[in-house]
Amino acid sequence: xxxxxxxxxxxxxxxxxxxxxxxxxxxxxxxxxxxxxxxxxxxxxxxxxxxxxxxxxxxxxxxxxxxxxxxxxxxxxxxxxxxxxxxxxxxxxxxxxxxxxxxxxxxxxxxxxxxxxxxxxxxxxxxxxx
Amino acid sequence: xxxxxxxxxxxxxxxxxxxxxxxxxxxxxxxxxxxxxxxxxxxxxxxxxxxxxxxxxxxxxxxxxxxxxxxxxxxxxxxxxxxxxxxxxxxxxxxxxxxxxxxxxxxxxxxxxxxxxxxxxxxxxxxxxxxxxxxxxxxxxxxxxxxxxxxxxxxxxxxxxxxxxxxxxxxxxxxxxxxxxxxxxxxxxxxxxxxxxxxxxxxxxxxxxxxxxxxxxxxxxxxxxxxxxxxxxxxxxxxxxxxxxxxxxxxxxxxxxxxxxxxxxxxxxxxxxxxxxxxxxxxxxxxxxxxxxxxxxxxxxxxxxxxxxxxxxxxxxxxxxxxxxxxxxxxxxxxxxxxxxxxxxxxxxxxxxxxxxxxxxxxxxxxxxxxxxxxxxxxxxxxxxxxxxxxxxxxxxxxxxxxxxxxxxxxxxxxxxxxxxxxxxxxxxxxxxxxxxxxxxxxxxxxxxxxxxxxxxxxxxxxxxxxxxxxxxxxxxxxxxxxxxxxxxxxxxxxxxxxxxxxxxxxxxxxxxxxxxxxxxxxxxxxxxxxxxxxxxxxxxxxxxxxxxxxxxxxxxxxxxxxxxxxxxxxxxxxxxxxxxxxxxxxxxxxxxxxxxxxxxxxxxxxxxxxxxxxxxxxxxxxxxxxx
Numbered sequence: 001x002x003x004x005x006x007x008x009x010x011x012x013x014x015x016x017x018x019x020x021x022x023x024x025x026x027x028x029x030x031x032x033x034x035x036x037x038x039x040x041x042x043x044x045x046x047x048x049x050x051x052x053x054x055x056x057x058x059x060x061x062x063x064x065x066x067x068x069x070x071x072x073x074x075x076x077x078x079x080x081x082x083x084x085x086x087x088x089x090x091x092x093x094x095x096x097x098x099x100x101x102x103x104x105x106x107x108x109x110x111x112x113x114x115x116x117x118x119x120x121x122x123x124x125x126x127x128x129x130x
Numbered sequence: 131x132x133x134x135x136x137x138x139x140x141x142x143x144x145x146x147x148x149x150x151x152x153x154x155x156x157x158x159x160x161x162x163x164x165x166x167x168x169x170x171x172x173x174x175x176x177x178x179x180x181x182x183x184x185x186x187x188x189x190x191x192x193x194x195x196x197x198x199x200x201x202x203x204x205x206x207x208x209x210x211x212x213x214x215x216x217x218x219x220x221x222x223x224x225x226x227x228x229x230x231x232x233x234x235x236x237x238x239x240x241x242x243x244x245x246x247x248x249x250x251x252x253x254x255x256x257x258x259x260x261x262x263x264x265x266x267x268x269x270x271x272x273x274x275x276x277x278x279x280x281x282x283x284x285x286x287x288x289x290x291x292x293x294x295x296x297x298x299x300x301x302x303x304x305x306x307x308x309x310x311x312x313x314x315x316x317x318x319x320x321x322x323x324x325x326x327x328x329x330x331x332x333x334x335x336x337x338x339x340x341x342x343x344x345x346x347x348x349x350x351x352x353x354x355x356x357x358x359x360x361x362x363x364x365x366x367x368x369x370x371x372x373x374x375x376x377x378x379x380x381x382x383x384x385x386x387x388x389x390x391x392x393x394x395x396x397x398x399x400x401x402x403x404x405x406x407x408x409x410x411x412x413x414x415x416x417x418x419x420x421x422x423x424x425x426x427x428x429x430x431x432x433x434x435x436x437x438x439x440x441x442x443x444x445x446x447x448x449x450x451x452x453x454x455x456x457x458x459x460x461x462x463x464x465x466x467x468x469x470x471x472x473x474x475x476x477x478x479x480x481x482x483x484x485x486x487x488x489x490x491x492x493x494x495x496x497x498x499x500x501x502x503x504x505x506x507x508x509x510x511x512x513x514x515x516x517x518x519x520x521x522x523x524x525x526x527x528x529x530x531x532x533x534x535x536x537x538x539x540x541x542x543x544x545x546x547x548x549x550x551x552x553x554x555x556x557x558x559x560x561x562x563x564x565x566x567x568x569x570x571x572x573x574x575x576x577x578x579x580x581x582x583x584x585x586x587x588x589x590x591x592x593x594x595x596x597x598x599x600x601x602x603x604x605x606x607x608x609x610x611x612x613x614x615x616x617x618x619x620x621x622x623x624x625x626x627x628x629x630x631x632x633x634x635x636x637x638x639x640x641x642x643x644x645x646x647x648x649x650x651x652x653x654x655x656x657x658x659x660x661x662x663x664x665x666x667x668x669x670x671x672x673x674x675x676x677x678x679x680x681x682x683x684x685x686x687x688x689x690x691x692x693x694x695x696x697x698x699x700x701x702x703x704x705x706x707x708x709x710x711x712x713x714x715x716x717x718x719x720x721x722x723x724x725x726x727x728x729x730x731x732x733x734x735x736x737x738x739x740x741x742x743x744x745x746x747x748x749x750x751x752x753x754x755x756x757x758x
Contacts, residue, residue, distance in 0.1 A: 020551035027558050061543065110543075111550035111583050114557075119622060 006125060009035045009053035011043045011070065012088060013062045017110075021057070024114035025121075032121075040065035044073065047080055054125055057117075058104075059088045071103065084124045088112075136186045138306045143179035145313060146172045163229045164214070170236075171207040178203040179309075198243040201253035205239050208260040211283055211316075215267045218275070254298070261291045279319055286315035365461035371454055373397050373417045385441065385463045387433025402430035402438055409443075416447060420454050428464065440468040531599050538597075542590040549583045581715070588719040591650060592703070595726040602644040602730055606755045609639040609674055609681065616652045627660050630669040639674055640755040641681055643731060648752075651727045654720040655685045655748055661715055662689035662707075664743060680733065680751040691739040692746050700737055701725040724750070 008025065012018055018036035025032050035053060037043045041064055043056070056074070060067030067087065074080045087107040105124040108117055150172035157165040181200040213232050217225065239256070242249035264287040272280035293308030359366045365385045368377040374397060378390045386399045393399055401409045409429055415421040426444045433439055445459040556579060560572045594600055610633070617624075617631060624631055641648075659670045671686040692700060692707065699705045704718035728735040733751035 014547055014551075016551040017547065020554040023558055024554040027561070110546045111553055111587075114554050115622065 004031060006032045006055070006121070007035065007053045008032055008055050008057065008121060009037060009043065009046070009051075010057040010088075011037045011040060011062070011067075012057075012059040013038060014059075017059075021114070021117070025118060028114055028118050032118075039063070040067075040070040040073075043070065047077075052079070053083065055105075055121060056083055056085050057088055057121075058085050061089075082128075084128050086120060086124060133186075135302055135306060136183055138310075139179050139183035139186065142306070142309060142313065143176045143183060146176035146179055149313075149317065150176060163225060167210045167213055167229065167232055168207075171210040174203040174206050194246065194248055195243065198245065198249050198253075201250050202240060202243045205253060205256060205260075206236050208257065208264065209236055209239070211264050211287065212260065212267075214279070215264065215271060215283065218271055218280075219267070254294075257294065258291075261287055261294070265291070282315045282319050286312040289315060363463075365459075367459040367461060369417075369457040369459070371417065371456065373413055373457075376456070382461075385439075385461055386431060387435060387437070387439075400432045400434075402432055405429035405431075412443075416445065416457055417454075420447070428468075439463060440465045531597070535594075535597060535599060538590060538593050542586065545586045546583075549579065549586065552579045553583055581717075584715075585717050585719075588717045588723065591723050592719050592726065595723060595730070600730070602647065604642045604644050604731070607641050607643045607645055607648065608637075609641050609683070609752075610635045610637050612643075612645060612648060613652065613672060616649055616656075620653075620656055623660055624670075627663060628666070628668065629660060629663060630667075632669060632671040635672055635674045635683075639676070639681055641752040642755040643752050647727045647730070651724050651750070652685075654724050658720055658748075659685060659687035659689060662746075663687060664690050676754065677751070679754050679756075681754050682749055682751050684747050684749045686745065686747040688745045690746075691742050691744045692737060693739075693742065697737055697739065701735065724748075728752075 006029075010018060010021055012021075015036075015038065018038065022034040022036050025034050035046070035051070037046060040062060044065075058067050058070060062070075065073075067089075071085060074083060074085065085104040087104050089107060089109060105127070106120050108120055150169050153165045153169035153172065156162070157169060178200060181196075181203070209232055213228055217228055220228075242252050265284060268280045268283040268287065271277065272284060289308045289310075289312035291308075293305045293312060296302070296304030296308055359379050360381075362379065363381055363384070364379075365382045366377070366379040367375060367382075370376050374395060375393050378393050380390055382393060382399075383389045386393070388399055398409070398413070408427070412427055425446065426442065428440060428442050430438050430440055440463075442462045442464045443459060444462075445457050447454055448456050448458055553576075556572060556576045560569060560576065563569060563572070613633065613635060617633065623629075656670065668688045670688075672684070673686070674681055674683045676682075690707075696707050700707070701721050701724070703722045705722075706716050706718045725735050728750045731752055733753065735748070735750040737746055737748050739746040
């Protein structure tokens, strides 16, 4: 069985969250490689440098380009269109939830359990690959 | 020898007999004795004329009695005429007496007839005396009364006298013609024109009865008037031309307070001093100036006992030959009437005042209405302003509520964000260390962090549910599908707690629900069931059944169960079933959130438990989805 490294890109303006999610996920699953990005602009830069992840965890409330705009940009680009997205949101409002449920692959509310997040990531990646 | 004279006597006989017959018939019809007197007289006269006719044509009468009788027969007619004349002179109402006197005298005059010798001279003498007497009396009566009857009596008597003288002195023609003339005059008395009838002697024959009746009627009427005058409540008063009271009716005692005998002969009764001048003016106008312009006055009098009384005085001046003769008056007590008039006047005055008052009130009322109109306008303006203000305020409130929601969301975000690294990193740290004491310390930190995370999440949930701005977005929801999705996300928890899930919900049940809230509801109920599970072989059973328009969903656990006391408060905010324990797992908000969600869906939520450690079953209802 070939070990498959799952490259997960997380976009959030909160460095503490980036740090804890990276450590939590990588600790929970050695096959996960988490790339932390502090803004949508930086994420776009990485994508343009052909750094394409297996999945993007996208925060919605961000200064500069927010999660919605970022999501649109992903879907507009042919090479990025197929990257699955899980929304990270602190607001349990309807729009975010609906967006997560119907536009993106999934959504998860902050604060979340790392276990829960890992389970959702696995589910999305397995589904995409199948 | 039969010649013209003989026939004339015969015709006089016939004439006399006819007249007698007519009068007899008239008497029998009308029973007036005057007629019978003349009837007798004419009948006897006819015998005279028959005798004269026989004397001229037949043998001479030699019998003394017959000769005497023949002389006598002409006498009763003279008596009859006298009866008529004397009735006028005596004006006797009792004609019977005159009738009987006539009969007696006639009978007495018959005595000479039965004497054994010729009494022609006696009757001749009587006849001449009576004729003279009749001429004088009838002439006097004619001059005095100017009645045709008397003239006719006079003329007839003169004719008879001439006739008698003519016969006595051998002039037979003169006698006969004069006799004729006399008869014609007497006959005329009975055949006079009707216009003269009342003045004529014939009135004694035809109208006597009517006259008598009229007299009786007049007497009755006089009595009636007298009664009326004396019994009427008004006073009837007569004043002579000097103003002296000549008559006053008995009612004066009632009206004026004085009896008639106290007033007759005086000028006036007791006039009230204040009206004295007024009444005197009237009297002087009527009696001195003969003024007849006014005929009524009202003034006050004083009665005998000093009482003041209003009377109404109406008068009529009576004239005789264009000369003022007397004043006839009627006096009436109008005291009551005056009192009523006064009362009416007072009331009218009062009413006038009231009317004025009413007018004032109306004016005030108008003012009030005007003020009210102004007030109304102000109120309308105010209302408009108020509406505007309410709208403004509503908008403000709306804005504030939005701001509040924003704040809650922001707070939620701000509180949740730092909690994620804490709850994520702490378990990692715990893995890396082996020091038991440190691990113990970290466990306390992790537990409290978890509790804080729960508290924040649940408080925000409840705040959102309590917000009036929250609106459910209900839709057709397949109950089984939705529950499976939720359970799927919770699967790792059940595994962790070694809990079995038994989902008995049918696939064809659709509820009208807001999916987001429905997930929150199941989250809380299932978390509760997991949390209080005490059984090692724990199980959560989900069931649903239709009940009319509702669907009853039950979540049954095998946990610690609830007591009746706990059931009473289990849905209250911050209620914890075991407050003595420092329970970091329970926030006391989960079931409150459940109740809010069910309430918002128009359903009911309740719990049943067989007791401690016998598990609990939570029931809630949702509206069945209907296509329409």
